Amino acid sequence: MNGAQLRSAAAVVGLSIQEGLRRRVFLAVLVLTAGFLALFALGAHFAFRDVDEFANGVPGVLDAHAFTGATIFGLAMFATLFLGAVLAVFLTLGVVRGDAESGLLQPIVVRPIGRTTMLLARFAGAASLSAAYVVVVYLASCAITEATGNWSPDHLLGPALGLALGVAIIAALSLLASAVLSVTAQGIVVFMVFGAGLTAGLMAQIGNAINSDSLHSIGRVASWALPFEGLYAASLHALISGTSGLTGVVLQLGPFGGSEAAGPGLVAWAFAYLLGVLALAAFVFSRRDL
Amino acid sequence: MAAPVLAVHELSKRYGSQQALAGVDLEVGPGQLVGLLGPNGAGKSTLTKIACGLVRPSGGRAEVLGRPAGSPEARAALGYLAELFRFPNWCTAEELLRFHQRLAGSAGGEAERHELLELVELGDAAGKRVEAMSKGMQQRLGVAQALVGSPRLLLLDEPTSALDPVGRRIVRELLEELRRREVAVLLNSHLLSEVELICDHVAIIAGGRLVKAGTPEDLAGPAAVEVETGSGVKTFAGAVREDAPRIVAELVAAGERVYRVEVRHSSLEDVYLDAVGGQTG
Secondary structure, rough: HHHHHHHHHHHHHHHHHHHHHHOOOOHHHHHHHHHHEEEEOOOEHHHHHHHHHHHHHOOOOOOHHHHHHHHHHHHHHHHEEEEHHHHHHHHOOOHHHHHHHHHHHHHHHOOOOOHHHHHHHHHHHHHHHHHHHHHOOOHHHHHHHHHOOOOOOOOOOOHHHHHHHHHHHHHHHHHHHHHHHHHHHHHHHHHHHHHHHHHHHHHHHHHHHHOHHHHHHHHHHHHEEEEEHHHHHHHHHHHOOOOHHHHHHHHHHOOOOOOOOOOOHHHHHHHHHHHHHHHHHHHHHHHHOO | OOOOOOOEEEEEEEEEOOOEEEEEEEEEEEEEEEEEOOOOOHHHHHHHHHOOOOOOOOEEEEEEEEEOOHHHHHOOOEEOOOOOOOOOOOHHHHHHHHHHHHHHOOHHHHHHHHHHHHHOOOHHHHOOOOHOOOOHHHHHHHHHHHOOOOOOOEEOOOOOOOOOHHHHHHHHHHHHHHOOOOEEEEEEOOOOOOOOHHOEEEEEEEEEEEEEEEEEHOOOOEEEEEEOOOOEEEEEEOOHHHHHHHHHHHHOOOOOOOOEEEEEOHHHOOOHHHHHOOOOO
16 A cells, blocks of 8 residues: 555545534433443442442352452453444444445546545544454443442453454454445444354353353354454353452353463454454455446 | 447347347547437447446457546546436535546536536535435536546447436537537437437447448438429429529429428438337337
8 A cells, every 4th residue: 555545545534423413412422321331330339339248247259349350350351342333433434335326436536546545544443443342341340340340451452452343343343244235235334243152151151051062163153253252251160260269260260251262363253253244345346346 | 430439349248048249349539429329228228237347248349548438547538427426315415426526536626626626617505515406417427427537538328318408408418518628428228319419429229230321421321402383392302402403493484483492311310210110118
């Protein structure tokens, strides 16, 4: 990519951000996120207060405080991933076929920028905004559980980066879908794929719990096929990787998706997968008549 | 003739079982204004889209300034306005042109934006959002957008379809100005009178094939002088305007009473209808 193409790509990224600001997308996201964090803070406050009263002076094998912190933070992680995925999908909605059908794309791609650079610029804009969003919400959730219950995850940054890479993959999948599907079909397909990934993770965890190797394997293969789920499971696992005993075991079966340690090569695979999806999207786009 | 700005050789395009173009040859020279005519579905838009790299040909070749159509060098040399286009509703005319300047690598800055908006008579609408513009204003903004970066070739697909007569006149004057600046223009239009008025060369496409091409004068058939006399209407085929006084004098000398004299040409419309055989898309 030469200097002129970089400047053109920056112009496309700038246009995407400007569009988000002018259409008040970011304002809506900000208001909804503030609402979510306020509710989360309220819920965390009462959860920690009640569980501390309930467990006060009762010795047990389950660390009720850690259990509450990890569970409620797991909820926050799930919500963060979901909101990040929604943002990634909406920022890439109709980027290729939808914009081509409405006549928005043609004046841009006939410029020297070229199709691949244009596509990568749209991805860069959507992925960086979505990734920044999940990192900020994740850190805000951390601050809330620390303030309300004096609980923080065992690892702070790893899970945040895992979520960020996860939403970047969702943005890339959405971009690929936009190259072949209409706007409505793109939205439906990407959210179904997102749901399928999370379900696969839960299947793997259920297989683990009931000692079904087959179920576990099916779930793990499916979640590697959609590595945003593997990254999410690894992020959940990293939250409680320092928690031992029965508390640690129970938390691994958490209600917001199964946690599982990142296997060797997960991050490398996720990056390779991301590049592969982008390359495929660029190839499909380059062959498309507009 | 100088090297063509746009050269199309044996160009063909097939969409599934439908043959959109079947071996079209066409050239547009510097400063030449070529009108592309044809019924709906004749292949005019496909040809234009191939020239700017939006559609890949099935056969033949298209070149802009000697470079393959769709290559970065070819795209850098052209401006394009699609028949169906849309600009982001939220941006202003000024912002849209600035965005396209960045895409085109134009260093024209504020002066170029101002000049282009003035050229399409949108000087007062620089800060107006696209969503607040009429369709005609958007179309004129589209023409200004296509001119960002001073392209050597302008491809316009029905650029006056949403314009009122005043808007059409503005675009017509703009095209004449571009001709003075040696910009090559390929104009797709259904408006035969407009094409006849401003184009140097006309190409008529029907069923994906080039069925007729030439200057409007060449295409128009031989003229005739028609005279209504006391003994009926007499047609003098091949006669031109300058022959009319002599014809009238001869008829009067021969004792005829002359009531009406009309100099007739075969119009572009006649030529077009003859060429496309009454096809419509």
